[in-house]
Amino acid sequence: MNPMGRGGSGGWLADTGRSGDVVVSSRVRFARNLAGFRFPNRAPASERSAILARLKPVVLGSRLCHQLEWVDLSSTTSGHRSLLVEERLISRQHASGKPGEPMHARAVAIGLPDRRLSIMVNEEDHLRLQVIRGGFDLSGAMAEADRADDAIESRIDYAYSPRFGYLTACPTNVGTGVRLSVMLHLPALKITREIEKVKRAADDLGLTVRGSYGEGSEATGDFYQISNQTTIGKSEVVLLREMEHEIIPQVIQYERSARERLVRGGRRGLEDQVWRAVGVLLHARLLSTEEATNLLSRLRLGIALDLVPNLSLSLVNHMLVAVQPAHIQAAIGQELTQDQRREARATLLRTRLGEAFARGRPARLIRPDMPEEPEPPAGPSNRPNPDPDTGG
């Protein structure tokens, strides 16, 4: 199946949402387990199968959304699983399995058509239910996840204790079992080196700041994920209010002021960096995932600051996923070597961005919460010159 064809791979990407200039996406995840079964890491294969058999009809029969796609991971290729990881619908751990743990009795249910809801079965916990939305919308994602959780719980008994709350395989998730994450694009805070302050402040508040693909990954392209560490002793409602009304808005404001300072302090220099990125994206013949991500990050900053006309943030959000290795492979439809992928990636970017520039000015992103740009429009020398051979 062509991943670019089915709802554009990550329907939530199309929606840049609130504060889309800084926030890429918001995610809410619930960790839940069935009462009376061992956790997946300790359950033998037969018990994991029994858990799956118990949960499959519950998940599919709970009318969680318009339609659910059920993917039995044991019958998928590693390429298909990588696509789901890149789309952030399953974790790396769920796709690969820990050493000694077979792919056996693992599944994921994906909400259609928008692919915002996903429910992993037999990951670290029996159920990992998540909702992901474009832009800054934690409460929307929370309400959706909460409804799905209630629908499932109406038909099964969760492992729960009044003292410890929802019982999870790892005590770091026990209590509410809720993880709220916001993926932020913070290039200005990175440039001004204020990102370290954000990290320290977040740590003091019981939050973590990590690279965009979660634990242990570097923040390629200045995309950071801020999420809560505390899951017990603080209710999900309190956590949601703190993150949605206090903490994340402060980080957003902090990034916006850093951007304004960058523009004021050296507009030409910033424009130069952004347009150099555009130049490479429109003309390079070989691009690695990391380089493409870094260039798209610069372009994203340029669009958010109105330095680059004719392109939308939603296109960049899409491209950030589309340049990932499994997506490149799937778009071409055959096994590729790393070099072939680099070539295909460069071609894809040239084509898609070239087309977008050539199409002219699309509907602009509406950002009522952003102050008007005081700067006059850029000079004619800044008009892009679409690559003549983008068709190739």
Add this chain to the structure above:
Amino acid sequence: MPSVKCDLCDAEATVHETQVVHGQVVVRRLCERHAAEVGITAHGVTLPHPPGSASVVLMARPATPTLKCDTCGLSFAAFRQHGLLGCPSCYESFEDKLTPLIERAHQGGTHHIGKSPKRLLAEAQGGDPRALERVLGDARERAERLALLRKQLEESLALEQYERAAALRDELRRFEAQTSGQSDEPGEPQGGRA
């Protein structure tokens, strides 16, 4: 012998205290600092202990008694090694040892506050006392949670954290209504749903 970590921090445990409380063996491993904090000195002075119990403090490392979960057989040592529990009952089996770990990992949180399974709650409010205990705990646990919520509310008001205070007030109202068994959905629903 590999070094054993203190139950309260990452330092090496040099004090091993074995207490027998009402026939139950409770083992604590502490570093020098935390041992001193709870009143154990280098000379092996025993703590005051409740009647009917005995307490022995060993300065040398004893052969570690294997603490295991009755339900799934996971040993606490195995949990310490790979970080994952084996089954829901592990929380009960290892409660004493897990509590300080959980407290450290969650900014001091040791008791759940927040959502509870809705269907179970409805059953409890339908007058099933066993369901009430399963979802909100026995009378003592319910009182503890109420006290904890009130304390957090007072703290947040003192610190002028009004967003947090408002959410805690909602939480408190919901909990009070749930425990009094009057209504199943009095306050604002979970997750800020409209």
